[in-house]
Amino acid sequence: MSEKDQYRNRIELLQGTLDMLILQTLQWGPQHGYGIVQALRLRSGDVLQVETGSLYPALHRLERQGWVQSEWKQSESKQRARYYRITAKGKKQLASDLGRWERIVEAIGSVMYLKPEESES
């Protein structure tokens, strides 16, 4: 597969979903930036590719908002890296983000799968 094709197979992240995805990733344990990219890629089956140009600004913004905390730690491969951990406040935010997401999916779904006869009634 050429790189262009690869790119086409990915889905542009919806506005506001990146925060939710990062927080969700951190639910499974503290992780560094590279780890978050890898985790999202693996779990989405290579579909979601987070741009570093979006990831790091997002992480720093989340930290400023108090939804994640960071600390410098050694990784298993002896690499010193900055690990992000979700905070209690972040968990609350995640729950509300998730709720909102579900409503959007539902709303979009009901538009997309609308049966013709229902629209007439």
Place this chain on the structure above:
Amino acid sequence: VKWFPSFGFQRRKRELQEEIDAHLQMAIADRVERGEKADAARQAAAREFGNILLVQDVTRQMWGQGWLEQLGRDARYALRQLRKSPGFTITTTAMLAVAICANSTVFSWIDGTMLRPIPGARDTGDLVSLQRGERSFSPVPPFSYLDYRDLREQNHTLAGLLAYHHDWITLTGGAQPERAYIANVSANYFDVLGIKPMLGRFFLPEEETRPDAVPNVVLGYALWKMRYAADPAIVGKSIEVARHPVTVIGVAPQGFVGAMPGLRQDLWITLNPLGTNVWRMTHRSAGGAVWLNVIGRLRPGVSRDQAAQDLDTLMHHIVAAYPDDHLGENRITLDPMWRSPFGANGYMAATLPILLAFAAVVLLLTCANVATLTLVRFVARRRELAIRQSLGANRMQLVRQMVLEGVILSIVAGAAALMLTSWTSKTFAWFFPANANPVVLNGTMDYRVVIGIAVSSLLAGMLCGGLPAWRSSHAPAVEVLKAESASISGGSRNRKLLSGLVVAQIALSLPLLLCCGLFLRTLRNLAGANPGFEQAPILTASVGTNIVGYSRDEERVIRRKILDRVSALPGVKVASFTDWIPMTLSHKGEDAYPEGYVPHPHESLQVYHAEVSARYFESLHIPILEGREFTPDDDEKAPRVMIVDQTAAKRYWPGQDPLGKKLMVWGRPFTVVGVAKNSTHMLMNESPEPMVYMSFFQQGYETIVQVKAEGNPVDLAPAVENAIHEIDARLPVFDVRPMRESTQIASSFAVIESTLAGMFALIGLVLAATGIYGVVAYRTQMRTHEIGVRMALGASRVDVLRLVLLQGLWITGIGLALGLAFALGLTRIIARLLYGIGANDPVTLVSVVMLLGAMSLLACYFPARRAMRRNPVSAIREL
């Protein structure tokens, strides 16, 4: 970290770098593990990561501290832009520096005088000076001791009330006698002012009126340092004042020079130190007992009006209890120290704020000029701005950057102005010629001046950077880039702004020029005016007969000897005595009760007075209209006689013969023996006050020898001084100078006004002329192509000339019209300061308008001539 955002910023920047490095390392490690070669893995990881710098940049913006870094970056960019055009940078910085310096200089003078009325005193804003009777521009001491004491003890609104009286005295006992300004003060004098002694103590309440065999004295810092060599053990030592031994009890701290703004007191003593003031301490009447200047400190929370009411009520009670001692008007009014009529601040408050307003106009004018230049520069740079805009810079960023250029210019200008002002603030003293008062007037350079400079330079920066920046950023990038190819000038909106700025410059410089013209003509009128006496051949010399401790009889003998000796000197036409020199900003005043005269309610009975000897009027060429002049026989044994001036005669005895009428002064009747023609007392533009002359040998206090010379009066000075010293070598002789020199101080404020207004007007004229030249030249250059086309189509050179001239003249016309309206409003403020000329003097007005019009015509003519002479072919080619 919070306190030093830049340190935290550097640390976080490092951490971000490390975080991104770690990311890349892990990505490379993963790829190598999957079997890629190290080089290929590194490249792939970097490619995958993307633009590292961009990622860092965007991430940093999330920190909310990026503005600091952005500001630094913008500042660097602005500096680079300014370095690229050194001509613009240097010119505008210099113009702004001069304009800011004009403001800060005048402000430093205000700061040193009106804002620091009593150096060293605590909270001078709470201090008020008391005036009794009709308000006067230069009042004499208004209170007797008993009145003062009643006010002090019975008021409910003051935290303290002090009183003082000052005069010259001679310090004897050292190798060299020395004249010093001494003040008799109430015991609470230092306490009310909030001054703590540097050495020893100040006066105790029981010492206030108590005579002592050896009185106590407090030395001023400068006197202690100069005459007593800063002796640290001076307290308790005995020194000599006017040949009386006194004991030093304390030394005042450095910087404190007394309670009268603008005058320096050298030492302080109680109110009745020798017991010679007993009469003054026990009487209320105007017969010499009214001798104290009084300053109060308001209680916290009490307003000046409340205190005035309180004191006025008290004064009413006093007047009711002692009506005979308080004839005439007795209303009490209070003034804050910054405009207190006692001392220099009355004059300052009338002059300096107006000059500051002029300086502000100069600054505005300069801002308009710099804004014009900046706008032209931004128009020239519009391509650069458009490109940056299309590359993603938003308008805020562009405006910020352009404003920053203006702010940087003005900060540098402010720094230059700061350095200049530290010198110019001290030039204030130059305006005050040598005179008989211990004047200490100068500007100061303190934090208030620095804040003033900072504020005005920032405002200037915003004005001259902000306006053009806001305008330039409005140009849509696409059109600018397209328009560039068609060589259109900066757009009609820019053209309007440019014209508006030039109109503003002309409109602002016209009032400056007009005021300058009025002040200069005032100065000329003052110099040419006839004060009513002839001063050119007169030399005066003060002799300290009253301040060295002679007895009355000794003094009388010495005075006679002096007159005889000086009269006999070769080159002396007439010698006489006086105790006052007119037009030296000082005068003596006393309440006088004319026989048979019923004063109007609230009329002040105060008259100016002077004690003069025989031949005084002759030597000054003041005509005696009726009766006679004084003779040597009008001495202490003869009946008291008086000569009144026309004003006094007309006021007190209208339609009657004043000769033979009587006037009570100091409780004694004086018989009028002559009427003198009016002459100037204080200032040329004063309203005439009644003046009475008394015989020197009956009432004279200070001794001033007045000599009419045959030639130049200066040449007589050494001979006169020698003649006096031959009589008694210990006699202090001082202030020996031609009368013309002494009276210069009366016009010193006119000199200050016209000097500054002249400089400001010159700046205004140059700025307005260069402003209009710059804009017309610029716009003509922008229209070169159009002019070429016009000429190719048959327009004559005269047509081109008219085209260019007309656009400049339109601007000039509008500017002049606006300026005229502004000027006529402004001159009303200075009307009080003018002499011999109306505030709307048509001649000055017309000549100023013509001058400004001619300058702008000239400024338009040069670009017009250049355009006219262009070869149309090359003009068309020029895009």
